[in-house]
Amino acid sequence: MRPPAYKAIVDEYATAIRSGTLPAGTRLPTHRALARERRIALATATRVYAELAAAGLVVGEQGRGTFVKVRSGYDGIEPSRDLPVPRVADLSFNQPLAPGQGDQLRQALRALAASGDAEALLRQQPPGGHRHDRAAVARYLLDRGVDTAPENVLLTGGAQQALDCVLRALTRPGDVLAVDALSYPGIKLLAGAHGLDLAPVPVTPAGPDLDALDRLCRTRPVRAVYTIPTVHNPLGWVLDRAQRERLAGIATEHGCMLIEDGTYAFLAAPAPAAAPVPAPLHAHAPERTCYVAGLSKNVATGLRFGFAVVPGRHVRAATTSLRAAAWGSPGLVTALATGWLADGTVARLEDQRRADAAARQRIARTTLAGLDLTGHPTSYTLWLTLEPHQRPAHAAALLAAAGILVSTSDAFSTGPHTPAALRLALATPPLPALAPALTLLRRTLDSIAP
Missing domain, CATH: 3.90.1150.10 (Aspartate Aminotransferase, domain 1)
Structure with a gap:
């Protein structure tokens, strides 16, 4: 099968950029100018630049145009971590760590070693974890406003695996995933791995443009919305109650799922603070919200322990996706994490x-x-x-x-x-x-x- 004609334009630009014929910083023609110049549709010109951007060759800047990307090696989603000078x-x-966490780990490991059945930690857990461990997470989540049964909690090897598990359960290649125009980089990696069509939602200083999201859902078959309503990464916003109710209402009206990322939610003021955080999206639409988080930012990044709260009708699919990917959280890590949840360490x-x-x-x-x-x-x-x-x-x-x-x-x-x-x-x-x-x-x- 012959490739689409516009691919020749993509290849031409890519060759010129990689050879240096178009040096870094060069401003490329506007989308309309490219369309006129090459006698192609405006949508096709946009697709040309989108493919070049996906290849890391160009960058579009709001209000300025499209430029050949400067390849410093220290930019992008996977930058080099080798510095030419000593690190400052x-x-x-x-990667936050608190004083004394090493001693906490030693004490916890000694306690586990002295427990009745240490060999149990070496046995394979069921996908998603044992019920008593899921119950420990469900009790912890009550303080975050997530009220769920242990059967709806799946334990994972970190929040990223929880997000991967949920996407595998909810979506298929080609599905449309709505996401903030600025968002957590891990969602981009997963969307690419699963063949999802990312649909960016414009952002405002106070949160996503919900009118734009509503229009998007009316014009495209959005399967799910990925959102970070509490302490957004990277913009830090906390959506108010009205925004959360509107977001839940949009998902309900258009029949799409919500994927709520609560990784940084613990940083917002809990009740009974003067201005407590509104209830999570899960509280507004539990039947269509998957809540994902973990203990990497509040305990330690090396403690790969996460969890996904999944509506009942999706639990089986999520469990199957977890089994296919990596089964879940290891027994030793689970014992450490749930022990720290229970004794108040977390x-x-x-x-x-x-x-x-x-x-x-x-x-x-x-x-x-x-x-x-x-x-x-x-x-x-x-x-x-x-x-x-x-x-x-x-x-x-x-x-x-x-x-x-x-x-x-x-x-x-x-x-x-x-x-x-x-x-x-x-x-x-x-x-x-x-x-x-x-x-x-x-x-x-x-x-x-x-």
């Missing part, structure tokens, strides 16, 4: 994390005062919008040369246009090292000439 700070990945760590995140936000906002910053006051992430003359890949390369790793906006962009921005992860550097690292970051960005 890793602001690309959140709750204490979450309190520490909220206080730590608030302190880091204060340091960041003081050190970077005057820059265009977006983030939740107790979040571990900060979105830094760059000046018009500053390009994310170039900025990331300069920062890498100064010993600082960051994430560029294209890692989070799900649509054709990528804002010029960096995502700063604040959790990993030791607290005393954060202000000096951010001072160096600011000085490096200021050195970029207009």
Whole structure:
């Protein structure tokens, strides 16, 4: 079968970019200009640029056009972590640890070793975990406003596996998955692996544009909506009750599922705070909401323990997908995690994390005062919008040369246009090292000439 005619245009541009004939930073024709020039439909021109963007060769910038991408090696969804100089700070990945966690682990392992049936930890668990372990997670989730039976909880090897399990159960290749135009990079990787059609929903400072989502659902067969309503990654918003009710209503009206990512939800103020977080989406539409989260950010990234709360009619499919992929959480990890859930260790760590995140936000906002910053006051992430003359890949390369790793906006962009921005992860550097690292970051960005 002959490839579509537009593929020849894609190949022509790709060859010119890779050979250097079109150097990095070159502004390409507008979509309309390309359509006129090549005598193709506007939609076809858009598809040409979409394929070049998917190949990592170009980047579309809102209001500016499409440019040949600067290939710094320190940008994108999987940047290099090898720096040319000694590392000053890793602001690309959140890996929070609290003092004394190593001792907590030793004590927990000694307790497990002394327990009645240590050999049970070496036996294969059923896919999704034993009922008593699922019940421990269900009890923990009650404090988050998720009221579910243990039978609807599946234990996984981290939140990413929980998300993968849910997508396998709910979707088929070619299905439309609605997602915020800026969102968690892992959803892009999974959508690509499962052959899903990502449909970006425009974002506002307060959350997704729900009118746009409603229009999308009226014009396309959206199978599911992936959303992060509480402490969004990377923008930090917390949707209010009215937004959550509207989102649940849109899903109900159009018959699509909701995938609620609660990974960072623990960072928002719990009840009985002065302004407690509204109930999760699961509370508004439990019959069509899958809730996924884990213990990587509130306990430790190396503790690969996650969970998915799945409506009854999808439990069997989700269990089958989990069995096919990796079965679930290992017995030893499950015993550690559920033990810490039961004895209050997780709750204490979450309190520490909220206080730590608030302190880091204060340091960041003081050190970077005057820059265009977006983030939740107790979040571990900060979105830094760059000046018009500053390009994310170039900025990331300069920062890498100064010993600082960051994430560029294209890692989070799900649509054709990528804002010029960096995502700063604040959790990993030791607290005393954060202000000096951010001072160096600011000085490096200021050195970029207009």
